[in-house]
Amino acid sequence: MHEMSLCEGVLQVLETEAGKQGFSKVKRVILDIGVLSGVEIPAFEFAFEVVMRGTLAENAVLEINELPAQAWCLMCAESVTVNARYDACPKCGSYQLQISSGDEMRIKELEVD
Numbered sequence: 001m002h003e004m005s006l007c008e009g010v011l012q013v014l015e016t017e018a019g020k021q022g023f024s025k026v027k028r029v030i031l032d033i034g035v036l037s038g039v040e041i042p043a044f045e046f047a048f049e050v051v052m053r054g055t056l057a058e059n060a061v062l063e064i065n066e067l068p069a070q071a072w073c074l075m076c077a078e079s080v081t082v083n084a085r086y087d088a089c090p091k092c093g094s095y096q097l098q099i100s101s102g103d104e105m106r107i108k109e110l111e112v113d
């Protein structure tokens, strides 16, 4: 499962940060996930619980911000917000869009002890 390996990636970051910053427990993890990242939120939440079990982030609260995607519309010559990879431009209906963001995933904030 794709979400499992993503959570393992998050855990690695947490462990690295714990070593650097000297905390031993993560209480809350806030993630930004772009709508085009292909991450299924319910699957991710499930994987998070499983992967974090027995680690420094056991029982940590997971909060996910879904970020809309940005695309450049060739017809409007401006940046527009889209909700899916093959959406039309919300302004002019054109499909000539170049996606510029929306497939990222990053840790936005940690609450630690």
Ligand SMILES: [Zn+2]
Binding pocket: 073, 074, 075, 076, 077, 089, 090, 091, 092, 093, 094
């Ligand atoms: Zn447009």
